[in-house]
Structure formats: structure tokens, C-alpha cells
Amino acid sequence: MTGSAVCQTSRPIPDAGCAIEARSLHVYYGIFRALKDVDLQIERQKITAIIGPSGCGKSTMLRSFNRMNELVPSCRTEGKVMFRNRNIYDSGVDPVEVRRRIGMVFQRPNPFPKSIYENIAWGARINGYRGHLDELVEESLRLAALWEDVRDKLQQSALALSGGQQQRLCIARAIAIRPEIILMDEPASALDPIATLKIEELMRELAERYTFVVVTHNMQQAARVSHQTAFFMMDADRAGYLVEQGPTRDLFTNPRDRRTEDYITGRFG
Amino acid sequence: MSRKLVTLYTLLIVACAAMACAEPGSTTGADSGPLRAIENKGSDTLVNLALAWAEAYMNLHREISISVTGGGSGTGIAAMMNGTVDIANASREMKAEEVAAAEANGISPVEHIVARDAIAVVVNPSNPVDRLTLSQVSAIYSGQLTNWSQLGGEDRPIVLLSRESNSGTYVYFLENVIRLGRSESQLLFSPDTLLMPSSEGISVEVRQNPNAIGYDGLGYVTADQKVIALAVDAGMPYVLPSVATVNDGSYPVSRPLFMYTAGEPEGEIKEYLHWILTEGQILTGELGFVPLQ
Amino acid sequence: MHNSRWSEFAVESLIRVLGFSTVGLVALIFVFLLREGLPVLSEVALPNFLGRAWYPTFGSFGILPLVLGSVLVTVTAIAIALPLGLATAVFVREVAPGWAREILKPMIEVLAGIPSVVLGFFGMTMVAPWVRQTLGTATGLTAITGSLILTYMALPTLISVAEDALDAVPKSYRDAGLAMGATQWQTIWRVIVPAARSGIVTAAMLAMGRAIGETMAVMMVTGNAARMPTEWDALLRPVRTMTATVAAEMGEVAKGSTHYHALFAIGIVLFVITFAINMTAARAIFAKRRRGGLR
Numbered sequence: 001m002t003g004s005a006v007c008q009t010s011r012p013i014p015d016a017g018c019a020i021e022a023r024s025l026h027v028y029y030g031i032f033r034a035l036k037d038v039d040l041q042i043e044r045q046k047i048t049a050i051i052g053p054s055g056c057g058k059s060t061m062l063r064s065f066n067r068m069n070e071l072v073p074s075c076r077t078e079g080k081v082m083f084r085n086r087n088i089y090d091s092g093v094d095p096v097e098v099r100r101r102i103g104m105v106f107q108r109p110n111p112f113p114k115s116i117y118e119n120i121a122w123g124a125r126i127n128g129y130r131g132h133l134d135e136l137v138e139e140s141l142r143l144a145a146l147w148e149d150v151r152d153k154l155q156q157s158a159l160a161l162s163g164g165q166q167q168r169l170c171i172a173r174a175i176a177i178r179p180e181i182i183l184m185d186e187p188a189s190a191l192d193p194i195a196t197l198k199i200e201e202l203m204r205e206l207a208e209r210y211t212f213v214v215v216t217h218n219m220q221q222a223a224r225v226s227h228q229t230a231f232f233m234m235d236a237d238r239a240g241y242l243v244e245q246g247p248t249r250d251l252f253t254n255p256r257d258r259r260t261e262d263y264i265t266g267r268f269g
Numbered sequence: 270m271s272r273k274l275v276t277l278y279t280l281l282i283v284a285c286a287a288m289a290c291a292e293p294g295s296t297t298g299a300d301s302g303p304l305r306a307i308e309n310k311g312s313d314t315l316v317n318l319a320l321a322w323a324e325a326y327m328n329l330h331r332e333i334s335i336s337v338t339g340g341g342s343g344t345g346i347a348a349m350m351n352g353t354v355d356i357a358n359a360s361r362e363m364k365a366e367e368v369a370a371a372e373a374n375g376i377s378p379v380e381h382i383v384a385r386d387a388i389a390v391v392v393n394p395s396n397p398v399d400r401l402t403l404s405q406v407s408a409i410y411s412g413q414l415t416n417w418s419q420l421g422g423e424d425r426p427i428v429l430l431s432r433e434s435n436s437g438t439y440v441y442f443l444e445n446v447i448r449l450g451r452s453e454s455q456l457l458f459s460p461d462t463l464l465m466p467s468s469e470g471i472s473v474e475v476r477q478n479p480n481a482i483g484y485d486g487l488g489y490v491t492a493d494q495k496v497i498a499l500a501v502d503a504g505m506p507y508v509l510p511s512v513a514t515v516n517d518g519s520y521p522v523s524r525p526l527f528m529y530t531a532g533e534p535e536g537e538i539k540e541y542l543h544w545i546l547t548e549g550q551i552l553t554g555e556l557g558f559v560p561l562q
Numbered sequence: 563m564h565n566s567r568w569s570e571f572a573v574e575s576l577i578r579v580l581g582f583s584t585v586g587l588v589a590l591i592f593v594f595l596l597r598e599g600l601p602v603l604s605e606v607a608l609p610n611f612l613g614r615a616w617y618p619t620f621g622s623f624g625i626l627p628l629v630l631g632s633v634l635v636t637v638t639a640i641a642i643a644l645p646l647g648l649a650t651a652v653f654v655r656e657v658a659p660g661w662a663r664e665i666l667k668p669m670i671e672v673l674a675g676i677p678s679v680v681l682g683f684f685g686m687t688m689v690a691p692w693v694r695q696t697l698g699t700a701t702g703l704t705a706i707t708g709s710l711i712l713t714y715m716a717l718p719t720l721i722s723v724a725e726d727a728l729d730a731v732p733k734s735y736r737d738a739g740l741a742m743g744a745t746q747w748q749t750i751w752r753v754i755v756p757a758a759r760s761g762i763v764t765a766a767m768l769a770m771g772r773a774i775g776e777t778m779a780v781m782m783v784t785g786n787a788a789r790m791p792t793e794w795d796a797l798l799r800p801v802r803t804m805t806a807t808v809a810a811e812m813g814e815v816a817k818g819s820t821h822y823h824a825l826f827a828i829g830i831v832l833f834v835i836t837f838a839i840n841m842t843a844a845r846a847i848f849a850k851r852r853r854g855g856l857r
Binding site: 340341343344347366367370425426427428433434435439440457458460461462463464465466470473474477478480481 | 615617618619620627686687690691694700701702703781782785786787788789790799800802810811813815816817819
Binding site: 066068071073096097099100101103104106108110111112113114122123126127170173174177 | 660732734735737738739740741742743744745748752753756757
């Protein structure tokens with residue numbers, strides 16, 4: 001970590017230190033523009049929530065941080081995403097390398113149809129991990145607050161776990177490859193309230209070590225869990241754009257933009 | 270949807286009706302009454318000759334329709350016994366148990382010798398071996414000789430080709446060549462013998478493979494196979510198969526070819542068989558078989 | 563109301579009757595096979611029937627060379643077809659761009675429609691000489707020639723079933739693998755293919771069932787010598803399969819003879835083997851479902 005990226009923010013951020021940053025980012029699917037001219041800074045070892053109405057490009061924004069958008073054949077990206085002083089969309093950058101450093105947890109828990117142990121060890125194996133696998137598995141599961149639940153059934157199928165446990169397993173799996181940033185796409189939307197609270201608690205604990213970017217449609221969740229919040233909307237052409245970004249408490253109590261205020265007070269969206 | 274179906278059915282019915290009308294119409298063109306059919310089935314050795322006879326005979330007698338199919342002597346005999354064909358072609362005599370089965374069915378088969386056939390032993394044209402004694406052929410096919418160098422040829426393995434065991438030629442070759450006509454002999458085809466489902470299979474493999482040896486009726490030997498001259502014994506003359514050598518008895522491996530009828534033939538079947546035994550014999554020679562004298 | 567309930571009942575019964583009649587037909591065929599085939603056990607001593615010599619014209623009815631011949635040719639064919647078919651399925655489903663897939667899929671289906679006689683003729687005139695010249699065998703009509711032709715015939719089944727199995731793997735596994743920094747190949751071979759394993763096993767089993775029952779093409783290219791294929795180089799020698807034996811000899815035999823019963827007994831053995839293969843395939847699927855592994 002060099003940590004020398006310069007964040008250009010409209011509002012000064014205390015404890016400046018930028019993990020990843022989008023600059024003039026445009027994303028297209030075919031001729032449809034999904035994101036328009038986004039400048040967004042993600043602070044290191046903080047939780048940043050991305051909120052906004054359905055279809056405003058929140059997930060597209062998240063997926064452009066680890067080049068997962070490219071898996072859609074018609075997708076095209078303009079602008080820059082700066083990570084460790086480099087634009088990850090430069091021609092010399094290997095998307096596989098980007099994804100090893102920037103992990104992702106999906107909306108629906110998607111553990112592999114393998115044992116719990118293998119789910120965690122898998123990423124380490126393909127990345128040529130040379131350390132002690134058992135220790136890595138235990139450490140990752142402990143960090144994801146799952147160790148006590150599964151320590152006696154590591155060889156059982158991950159698909160036998162409950163939804164909340166599966167999602168924590170996915171978090172443990174992402175942690176095991178030692179990423180710098182973890183992207184989460186509505187990680188609790190498929191879970192019940194208790195499992196949701198556990199995931200939120202886990203994120204707060206892990207934020208001491210990792211940078212989180214969380215897409216959520218749930219404003220209470222954003223308010224509860226995040227340090228920073230970015231609010232997206234879409235214009236008349238349905239292209240998403242960033243309305244404003246700032247510390248969560250400020251944005252929810254004292255939004256600078258009228259549209260933000262309308263949204264968080266529930267007047268639309 | 271249902272309207273389409275109705276249309277379809279109507280069309281079908283009309284088509285069937287049209288065909289039903291057309292059938293008698295087509296025969297009225299011929300100069301005499303209804304078409305009389307003769308079913309003829311059996312030996313693949315005989316099938317080409319039987320077809321030639323049938324075509325020539327149908328040209329002479331427009332009122333007769335003869336259909337000819339192959340399948341092997343046993344197939345033809347079985348069909349004759351079941352009453353599904355009028356004439357069975359066979360390249361071997363009926364076995365005793367076949368005659369017994371026919372009689373149990375209330376049928377007494379009648380044998381007619383319709384031609385003679387030489388069985389030629391063939392090899393690839395590149396094979397330097399051109400003459401063998403019958404006991405050498407027997408030793409080759411029973412698996413005692415396995416390399417051409419043992420017979421004055423190149424150092425190559427011998428690949429044995431035969432027709433399937435439902436072929437009359439197979440039985441004849443076993444009894445008269447491999448067992449040398451000795452009824453006490455227990456020799457069999459070597460288990461390594463390739464059993465080909467057709468004469469074509471044998472000729473394709475002999476053409477392609479310098480290791481191969483095969484046998485088949487003389488009528489099936491094509492120019493691109495090399496025919497071996499055979500001798501009864503080491504001191505005797507080596508003779509190539511031909512009409513002349515079969516007729517003068519000098520070629521050692523020849524056999525009669527048969528047609529079987531269920532009971533004494535009558536009517537058009539009798540006339541057809543009579544024609545085969547007389548005028549039809551011209552075709553016999555043209556197709557590489559040996560005409561009856 | 564009453565009327566609609568009655569028609570519901572009628573449709574339901576019809577479907578039930580049709581369903582059971584399929585089962586009934588299979589059972590009937592098996593009963594028929596048993597009736598025509600079992601008498602061989604009273605006519606031929608068991609050591610003869612399970613022996614090593616098949617000379618039906620001379621009272622030797624040993625089916626062992628025929629069973630081993632079928633097994634050798636079929637297993638070899640699947641051993642060749644499985645990696646090829648799986649690779650093709652992966653290519654078509656995971657790698658090929660859309661336009662290539664549009665061309666490939668119908669071509670694979672055309673492959674399935676080629677009559678086996680045509681393949682047999684192709685094998686006899688093209689593959690057999692190639693095998694003889696390249697592998698230096700005494701004749702080109704060998705077990706491996708039959709296996710190659712069967713490979714060709716098994717591929718369409720294998721590819722399309724394996725492709726369906728790959729297609730059934732949730733997209734989320736793919737996303738998960740890629741998001742963890744796996745390359746496309748790592749994701750395919752270490753996530754998607756293992757997740758589709760039961761479907762791939764089914765594909766191989768179905769292809770094997772098709773291959774072992776294939777007759778015409780095999781009869782034309784394997785040489786049909788009823789020898790024991792037990793040497794180390796048995797693949798390079800001729801072989802006679804069960805199906806070729808039944809097809810070649812059934813036309814000749816007198817109904818009710820020992821030979822006739824023996825051919826039906828071969829039919830029973832073939833039926834049992836095919837049934838066992840299909841049961842294995844079905845068990846692979848059920849076992850996977852029980853463990854909650856599928857999907």
C-alpha cells in the first residue's frame with residue numbers, strides 16, 4: 001500500500017486516504033449509458049454505502065471497481081478507476097490481478113457446491129498460497145464470526161448452511177485471499193433481520209482491517225453501518241450519476257442537495 | 270388448427286383413393302390378366318445371378334413379377350419353410366435338421382441344381398504368393414500357419430477373411446477346404462478369422478490389405494484381387510478357377526448352387542425354373558458362374 | 563363444474579395409463595427375451611455358455627469373447643469421447659462467442675443424424691486403412707477402429723447432455739470464481755465442471771448406453787472375429803461384439819434352435835448391461851440430489 005493517491009473531494013474528508021477512486025467514469029451497455037461522469041472516492045478502512053433508487057447504476061458502479069462489468073459482452077467503460085496510483089482499466093492491467101486485490105460478496109449467498117473447508121481454501125489454492133491452509137481457513141472463518149458454528153463440520157457441504165451462515169462463509173471466502181477492498185452488492189437483501197444484523201456487525205468489526213463498499217437499497221442499513229455515503233440518481237435518459245457524497249451522518253441529517261433530502265425523507269424512490 | 274387437420278386427412282384419403290384406382294390401371298397396360306408374383310430369396314452368392322435371371326425372364330413374360338433378395342442361404346431356406354417365399358436360393362445343400370424342420374411344417378422341399386460355382390481364394394495383388402495346395406489353405410485358415418514367410422511370401426502376418434457363418438460358402442469352405450472333405454476332421458476356422466457381413470467387405474479388405482487372404486464365389490472376384498492357383502496336393506498341377514477348369518474337373522474347389530421349392534413346382538414357378546435350366550444358363554456364364562452342361 | 567372434474571379425471575387416467583404402458587412395454591420385451599433366451603441354459607451346459615469359444619454352427623456357444631469384445635470397444639470409445647466431448651461442451655457453452663455457438667450447435671446435431679451405415683462405410687474405407695498404416699496392425703478392422711467410429715457416434719449425445727449440465731450450473735458460481743481472482747480457465751475447470759459433474763457422468767453413461775447397443779457400424783469395422791480380447795494389444799486386433807453377433811446370425815437361425823436361443827440369451831446379457839449402466843447414471847443423479855449438491 002502506497003497510500004499516496006490524491007483525493008479530489010468537494011468536501012474535505014477527515015483522515016484523508018483514498019483506497020479507490022473513480023474519475024469521470026462512464027459505463028455503457030451497448031448504446032445505453034448506465035453511468036454518467038462519476039467522480040467517487042472510497043476512503044481506506046471505512047465503510048462506504050452506495051444508495052439510490054432502483055436502476056440508478058449502484059451495482060454497475062460497484063462492479064466497475066473490480067472490472068466485473070466486463071463479463072457483460074456489450075459493456076464499455078470510459079474514464080478512470082484509480083487503485084494504487086494506477087488506472088485499473090489501463091491496457092496493461094490484468095483484471096484477474098485486480099479481482100485478487102478487490103474481493104466481492106454478492107446479493108445472494110453463492111458458496112461453491114463443495115465442503116466448507118474447500119470453499120475457503122479454493123481461492124488460496126488458485127492463487128498459489130504457500131502457507132498453512134488449515135490455519136488460513138480457521139483464521140478466515142473466525143474473522144467472519146463463523147468458526148464457532150462450523151468448526152465441527154468443515155468437511156460438510158457449504159450448501160447445508162443457513163442463508164446467513166452461507167453469506168458469512170462468502171465473506172470469509174473473500175477475506176481468505178487477503179484483499180484490500182471488499183465490495184458488497186446488497187449483501188443482506190436475501191437474509192432475515194437477525195442474519196442481517198449479524199452481517200452488519202461483522203462489517204463494522206472487519207472495517208478495522210478492510211475497506212468496504214456496500215450497495216444497499218435499505219437506507220436504515222446505510223445509516224446504521226456506513227461511515228461514508230454516496231447517493232446516486234438517474235437522469236431523464238436513465239443514466240445514473242452521483243448526486244453527492246459525504247460522511248453518512250452529515251448526508252442523512254443535513255443533505256446539501258434537495259434531491260438527496262427528498263430521497264432520504266421518502267418523498268420518492 | 271383442427272381445420273388444418275381436416276384438410277390433411279382429406280388429402281390423405283384422396284391420395285389413397287387415387288392410388289387404389291391407379292393400381293389396376295397400370296396392369297391393364299400389359300397384354301394379359303393380373304400380375305403374378307414370384308418371391309425369391311436366399312444366398313448372397315446367388316443373388317446377382319438370380320437378379321439377372323429375374324430381369325431377363327420378366328422382359329420375356331410381362332405378366333410375371335419376380336422379386337429377389339439376399340440374406341444368406343439359411344435365411345432363404347427358413348423363409349421358404351415359413352411359406353413367405355416361393356423359391357429359396359442356396360449355395361449349399363439343405364441340412365438334415367432343416368429338412369426335418371420343413372417336414373414338421375408340412376413342407377417337403379425339392380432341390381434344383383441351377384448352376385455351378387468355383388470358390389476362388391484371393392489375396393492382395395502385391396502379395397508374391399500365387400499358388401497354394403489345399404492342405405496349405407487348410408493350415409492357414411485353421412490358424413497353423415500365421416505368416417506369409419512360411420509360404421514363400423514376405424514377412425507379414427496373415428489376416429484371414431471369411432463370410433459370416435450364415436453363408437453357404439462358409440459351410441462349404443469349412444467342410445471341403447479346411448477339413449479337406451474328411452468327415453472325421455474336427456478342424457474349425459481359427460478364432461482370429463475376420464467374419465465379414467458381405468462379399469463387398471471381403472473384396473474391400475483384400476484390395477486394401479497386403480496381409481489379407483479371402484475366399485468367395487468366382488462371380489464376386491474383381492480384377493483388383495489376385496486369384497490363387499490351387500492344387501489338391503504338392504505333386505499335382507496348380508489350377509486357376511475358370512469355367513473350363515470347373516467343367517473338366519481340374520479345379521478342386523467347386524460346388525453346385527441350388528434353388529429349393531416347397532414341394533414340386535407348379536405353374537409359373539415350374540416354367541421359370543425350366544427356363545433357368547435351359548436358356549437362362551447363357552447368363553450364368555456371363556456373370557462368372559459355371560453353366561450346367 | 564361436475565363436467566370439468568370428470569374431464570380432469572379422464573385426462574389424468576389417460577396419462578397414467580400411458581405412463582404405465584411404457585413401463586409395461588419394457589417389461590414385456592424383457593419377458594419375451596427371457597422366454598426366448600432362457601431355454602439355452604437347459605440346452606447348453608453352463609461352462610460351454612460362459613466359455614471362450616463361439617462357434618454356433620458347431621455347438622460352441624461361449625459368449626465370453628462377445629461380452630468382452632463389446633465392453634472393450636465401448637469403454638475405449640467413451641474413454642476417448644469423454645475428454646473430447648467435455649472439451650467441446652465447455653467450448654460451446656463457456657468460451658465460444660455467440661455466432662460460433664450458433665454454427666456449432668446445429669452442426670453437432672447434424673453429426674447425430676448421420677446413419678450408422680454411412681459411418682460404417684466411412685470406417686471401412688477410410689479409418690481402417692489409416693489404423694493399419696499408422697498403428698502398424700495386421701488389419702485395419704480392429705477393436706480400436708470400432709472404438710473410433712463409436713466415439714464419433716457417442717459425441718453428439720455426450721456433448722449435448724454435458725452442455726445442458728454446464729448450462730444448469732448457476733451463473734453465481736461463475737461470478738464467485740471470477741470475483742475471487744480466478745482466471746476463466748480456473749473458474750471453468752475448478753468450479754463449473756465439478757459443479758456439473760453429475761450431469762457429465764450422466765452424459766457419459768447415456769453415451770455408453772448408445773455405444774454398446776450400436777450394431778451396423780461396429781459390424782462393418784471390427785472384423786467380427788470371435789476371439790478373446792485379453793492380450794495387452796487386444797485393441798489392435800479384431801473383435802466381435804454382442805450386437806454384431808446377433809445381427810449377423812439372427813437371419814440364418816431356425817426358430818427354436820439352440821443357436822436361436824443363444825442369440826436371445828446374448829440379448830438378455832445386453833439388456834442387463836444397458837440397464838445397469840442406466841441405473842448407475844440414475845444413481846449418480848439421485849445421490850447428488852440427496853446431498854443437496856445439485857444447484
